[in-house]
Amino acid sequence: MMYxxxxxxxxxxxxxxxxxxxxxxxxxxxxxxxxxGKVSKWFSGxxxxxxxxxxxxALKESEYILPMHRNLGVFTSRNIPLxxxxxxxxxxxxxxxxxxxxxxxxxxxxxxxxxxxxxxGPQLGVADGIALADMLRRKKRVxxxxxxxxxxSEGDFHEALNVASVWNLPVLFxxxxxxxxxxxxxxxxYNCEDLADRAKxxxxxxxxxxxxxxxxxxxxxxxxxxxxxxxxxxxxVEFKTFRMRGHEEASGTKYVPEKLMxxxxxKDPIANYENFLLEKGILTEAKIEELKAxxxxxxxxxxxxAFEESPVSFDESKELxxxxxxxxxxxxxxxxxxxxxxxxxxxxxxxxxxxxxxxxLIIMGQDIADYGGVFKITEGFVAKxxxxxxxxxxxxxxxxxxAAMGLSINGMKVVVEMQFADFVSSGFNPIVNYLAKVHYRxxxxxxxxVRMPCGGGVGAGPFHSQTNEAWFTKTPGLKxxxxxxxxDAKGLLNTAINDPNPVLFFEHKGLYRSVYGDVPTEYYTLPxxxxxxxxxxxxxxxxxxxxxxxxAMEILxxxxxxxxxxxxxxxxxxxxTESIYESVKKTGKLLVLQEDTLFGGIASxxxxxxxxxxxxxxxxxxxxxxxxxxxxxxxKALEENYLPKKRFxxxxxxxxxx
Numbered sequence: 001m002m003y004x005x006x007x008x009x010x011x012x013x014x015x016x017x018x019x020x021x022x023x024x025x026x027x028x029x030x031x032x033x034x035x036x037g038k039v040s041k042w043f044s045g046x047x048x049x050x051x052x053x054x055x056x057x058a059l060k061e062s063e064y065i066l067p068m069h070r071n072l073g074v075f076t077s078r079n080i081p082l083x084x085x086x087x088x089x090x091x092x093x094x095x096x097x098x099x100x101x102x103x104x105x106x107x108x109x110x111x112x113x114x115x116x117x118x119x120x121g122p123q124l125g126v127a128d129g130i131a132l133a134d135m136l137r138r139k140k141r142v143x144x145x146x147x148x149x150x151x152x153s154e155g156d157f158h159e160a161l162n163v164a165s166v167w168n169l170p171v172l173f174x175x176x177x178x179x180x181x182x183x184x185x186x187x188x189x190y191n192c193e194d195l196a197d198r199a200k201x202x203x204x205x206x207x208x209x210x211x212x213x214x215x216x217x218x219x220x221x222x223x224x225x226x227x228x229x230x231x232x233x234x235x236x237v238e239f240k241t242f243r244m245r246g247h248e249e250a251s252g253t254k255y256v257p258e259k260l261m262x263x264x265x266x267k268d269p270i271a272n273y274e275n276f277l278l279e280k281g282i283l284t285e286a287k288i289e290e291l292k293a294x295x296x297x298x299x300x301x302x303x304x305x306a307f308e309e310s311p312v313s314f315d316e317s318k319e320l321x322x323x324x325x326x327x328x329x330x331x332x333x334x335x336x337x338x339x340x341x342x343x344x345x346x347x348x349x350x351x352x353x354x355x356x357x358x359x360x361l362i363i364m365g366q367d368i369a370d371y372g373g374v375f376k377i378t379e380g381f382v383a384k385x386x387x388x389x390x391x392x393x394x395x396x397x398x399x400x401x402x403a404a405m406g407l408s409i410n411g412m413k414v415v416v417e418m419q420f421a422d423f424v425s426s427g428f429n430p431i432v433n434y435l436a437k438v439h440y441r442x443x444x445x446x447x448x449x450v451r452m453p454c455g456g457g458v459g460a461g462p463f464h465s466q467t468n469e470a471w472f473t474k475t476p477g478l479k480x481x482x483x484x485x486x487x488d489a490k491g492l493l494n495t496a497i498n499d500p501n502p503v504l505f506f507e508h509k510g511l512y513r514s515v516y517g518d519v520p521t522e523y524y525t526l527p528x529x530x531x532x533x534x535x536x537x538x539x540x541x542x543x544x545x546x547x548x549x550x551x552a553m554e555i556l557x558x559x560x561x562x563x564x565x566x567x568x569x570x571x572x573x574x575x576x577t578e579s580i581y582e583s584v585k586k587t588g589k590l591l592v593l594q595e596d597t598l599f600g601g602i603a604s605x606x607x608x609x610x611x612x613x614x615x616x617x618x619x620x621x622x623x624x625x626x627x628x629x630x631x632x633x634x635x636k637a638l639e640e641n642y643l644p645k646k647r648f649x650x651x652x653x654x655x656x657x658x
Contacts, residue, residue: 045070054217121156129406150181159399211239334520365417397427436477491526537563588619598626
């Protein structure tokens, strides 16, 4: 192995050696503890230390780095206290996730590290968002993100590279090509000679670096980082390396040919660099022993601290309260001046006034800039706020949601427009596995609103008509808002943007231009979790939301003899159960109407909760009404009978007569 010192002084050369030695010694200790049952799982980076240490050393402490399983050297190079790392791996309270997640599945703002999730790919898009925030603030910074060769097959990898290229983001994409994705060799993972070649398809630069040569890693990455800081742009780097242990220890290495293991053992990044330093007289055997003794003492002292700590204890109230970032809602009352405007205008007004109120609020979505979005909600926004804040995106929902997460991590607010709520399925993973879980896992907010134009009744067919709120009401960590009126839409959207938690904001597109209402001209907010009692009556409680509110009022107007409490939920998570229970206790009858198909929807949960909490007050069976258990059809006659409006009238009359 050839080493080129260049202009590096002896202090830097020794620091790089110590930087690799420390994670290697920690790993060797962890493997012992794993066999003793004191650590539950371990993903070894033995043989890959040069990459983690070299890249991290080339970055500034103010620059974010997004590592993976085999990047212990990132954490040690950022000088994270070892007792906290050890506590993390043991599931102790002082660990970064307080026992809620394991290994390197965590981040820390203090050290500008953002850890991975098991789905791997989203962190590449998160790096895009972090870098975008730096670029918008004109900070000359690099964001470095790691992935393995196996994860380059994921769509998120390609989406993230494309976004970074189109937006010219200062991201260093680091592929650690260690030969195997768990047990699958590279020739079964991809069919190109070098993964670096993939950069050409996205119009970005790439480099191939010997990942076992610490000086090559550090010097070349340092050079690249300086170039990116001077002229922001993405660069893809493929590090050729090998892991000397299994994907994780339980999987072993029997699937690796013995000859290959021996070849790579000769390329050990620490042993070879150590011999080089010894030959140059920069390092001595005595100095090696001194360094090892000091590192060993540090490891043992910090292990003692971690072992002395009591196991994490269960506190139900704390577990529940930590799912969401604390939100101090500010009730901003509406002004007296109002205009009678459409639902779509109210959404646009709320967005515009929030953009003025939050000068680092970014809106992202397909066709939202000059075109103004397919529903023209952001028409004229570019002239008012500029392209930096009103951003057209490529068609890649997953990377854009992940980028929104990155913007939030770097201190910005984000609104993502799904062109249609149906398309959120392409961005489902980062919403339910990243945004929803991030605060519970490591106390990081996801300050993201995802706008969801949804709903049927407009002949748009199976892929533009779904009302898929139940996908998200099931997921702890998300808030779900579903207004039915222009007044509610504007006030609730303003609150959603103020809220530091991820909010799915459903906007029924059938209401966009058909429903008018008096809406205050100035900025105001409405609280989450407070239903609206639209009508009062003693016969039946009708609970609904969205377009269901308008269907219910139309049917009720036909039957003035039926007096109902009509409850518009407004928000589905949080849910105003108190208002529902109070009404049911008065009327003794409950009918829940939803546009979504019936099975597994919000109506089922409301029915179950009322059965549990108000059973003795019921005078009739609870009734649920929803759409047919089919995809949303296109033809008018089919769609009219798919939707629950007619069935609602039938069930209402039956329940009234019960």
